[in-house]
Amino acid sequence: MMDFRWRLEYRFWSSPAATVGRVFLLLISLVSLARASTAVLHMPDFDLWSYRFNTDPGLRGTGPTFRGEFALDGNQFLPETALDPARRAANIFAFDTSEIVPPGLSVNSYQIESVSLTLKLRNGSFGTIQYSETPESPSTALAETIGGSWSQARPIELFGVGLAQGYSFDFGQNDTEDLLFAEGDAPYTDIGYIAYPLAGGDEPGQYVDLSNNITGGYSATAMGNTTAPFVAAPWAIGKVPGLSYADPVPNNTIFTFEINLDGVGVELYLQESLANGKLAFAVTSLHAASQPGSGSLAAYPQWFMKEAVGQIGGAEPATLEIDYTIVELGSPGDFDADDDVDGRDYLLWQRGVSQSALSAEDLADWQQFYGSSPTVSARESSTLAGNISIPEPNSLMLVVCGIIINFAQRKPVMGGLR
Numbered sequence: 001m002m003d004f005r006w007r008l009e010y011r012f013w014s015s016p017a018a019t020v021g022r023v024f025l026l027l028i029s030l031v032s033l034a035r036a037s038t039a040v041l042h043m044p045d046f047d048l049w050s051y052r053f054n055t056d057p058g059l060r061g062t063g064p065t066f067r068g069e070f071a072l073d074g075n076q077f078l079p080e081t082a083l084d085p086a087r088r089a090a091n092i093f094a095f096d097t098s099e100i101v102p103p104g105l106s107v108n109s110y111q112i113e114s115v116s117l118t119l120k121l122r123n124g125s126f127g128t129i130q131y132s133e134t135p136e137s138p139s140t141a142l143a144e145t146i147g148g149s150w151s152q153a154r155p156i157e158l159f160g161v162g163l164a165q166g167y168s169f170d171f172g173q174n175d176t177e178d179l180l181f182a183e184g185d186a187p188y189t190d191i192g193y194i195a196y197p198l199a200g201g202d203e204p205g206q207y208v209d210l211s212n213n214i215t216g217g218y219s220a221t222a223m224g225n226t227t228a229p230f231v232a233a234p235w236a237i238g239k240v241p242g243l244s245y246a247d248p249v250p251n252n253t254i255f256t257f258e259i260n261l262d263g264v265g266v267e268l269y270l271q272e273s274l275a276n277g278k279l280a281f282a283v284t285s286l287h288a289a290s291q292p293g294s295g296s297l298a299a300y301p302q303w304f305m306k307e308a309v310g311q312i313g314g315a316e317p318a319t320l321e322i323d324y325t326i327v328e329l330g331s332p333g334d335f336d337a338d339d340d341v342d343g344r345d346y347l348l349w350q351r352g353v354s355q356s357a358l359s360a361e362d363l364a365d366w367q368q369f370y371g372s373s374p375t376v377s378a379r380e381s382s383t384l385a386g387n388i389s390i391p392e393p394n395s396l397m398l399v400v401c402g403i404i405i406n407f408a409q410r411k412p413v414m415g416g417l418r
Helices: 002-013 016-031 138-147 266-276 343-350 360-369 381-387 393-408
Strands: 036-041 046-050 062-064 090-096 110-125 157-163 195-200 207-209 254-258 278-284 300-304 319-326
Touching: 046 062, 090 110, 090 195, 110 266, 157 207, 195 266, 195 278, 266 278, 343 360
Parallel strands: none
Antiparallel strands: 036 319, 046 090, 062 300, 090 278, 110 254, 110 300, 110 319, 157 195, 157 278, 195 207
């Protein structure tokens, strides 16, 4: 009897059905190590109209976007300055992500699937704005300026945000005596702008100021603080389903910005921002600005800020949605989880992007393991499973179904028990 039971159990556990069961349990256990999540933030913690003459920061219900003067010096632009940049008026939206997305992890622990921001247009000042999804470029802007035919169809472009003059973001009350940039602070000092739109540079982790990329001029990031005009691909362009080039954009239209994760520097910017618990974007456009009494009046967009909610009919704040997965990665000192400990990890530690921001313990780990490419360490062994690429639940079920079908198609072993 014991021999019969043993043979029966042996045949079951070595059967295709049992193999499928074991594979299924293994895959389910792996999925528990990393699961996709969606973070939805229904209102920014910080929104600010970044314009030199914004006299009521943190209180405005709308923030228009427009360009500078674009004066010519022969067949080229006159360089713009820190006080009067080419991207003259922009909106800054910053979100505290720390309550929803765990901060303080290695940057590569944040596997980002998608990021989107929505923004609602109130109206166009002095007329209706026209729709475009064509990115801005210095050559096009120069040709239109020289030709005296500045198009009213302009894209709404989104970039990352950099802070100049030693400032950092603050979601608390403004204090004019510190270097914490709160939404109640004036967006400019007497020497120029504090926040600027940025994009990825030539080196990983390098970012460039785009305030004057169209005309050239002052740059917070360039050598000597001066740049020539250069092309910068937007991280997203605001889109509206059903609209085509030069179509009039109705009032109260919602624009959606789908972030291009393949753009230069975009993914690392997002990962570093989530690790720091603060994610910010700049929204700009190059609509020609005009004021009553200046001659012709050109339309430029007015965007709702969160301060308008409950004060202006139809107002909605900017919203942010992030699809992401947290995966435990890396070894001591390997803050970017690229399987080596090098100078880039030290730069991340200096930025506060490590397990314990700016801690002596993390610095000691970097010093101890500098130059190494450890495959397994005492601390790492407990999280090795996190290095496995985990299928999404839907793709996981396809894998399981494929295994089941494969085994189901096999012929059963014939013969009785002996």
